[in-house]
Amino acid sequence: VVEQRVVFPIIHGPHLVDAIGRSLINEQPKWLRYGEARTAYIIGHASTAVIVEDAVSAAVAQTLGFTGVALLGTTLLREHMELVSKYSRVIVALYPDACKKTIEITRELKSNGINALAFYLMDDLKYRNEKDLEKLLPTLKD
Helix, strand or coil: CCCCEEEEEEEECCEEEEEEEEECCCCCCCEEECCCCCCCEEECCCCEEEEECCHHHHHHHHHCCCEEEECCCCCCCHHHHHHHCCCCEEEECCCHHHHHHHHHHHHHHHHCCCCEEECCCCCCHHHCCHHHHHHHHHHHCC
16 A cells, blocks of 8 residues: 655665655544654754754754754654754744743753753744744844
């Protein structure tokens, strides 16, 4: 059976380590993890990373000039912390309904010596809310 999903490959260095697929036809599960790697989906090469929940939002962050880092959920793993420690700054911008998690993750990053900032979104980053972008884009220059 061919699944109707857009698949985001998770690549670290020269290796394909996992993939995450999003249903295009509202089939359950909406998101399907193809492997068992405990890693994030990362896209881009900017020095400032934006942590989000899903791969589509990470791709949007990359189009805005950031490195997009999708936790693929709202849990910050030790492996995620190691990955984001190389960025000069990390902006945590989870969905609006996860603002408590945004603050918790930001505190955890800071307590581990990572230059982190909590960013409150009015809508999920993948929807490119104008007011969110007006506030987020100037952080590229800070």
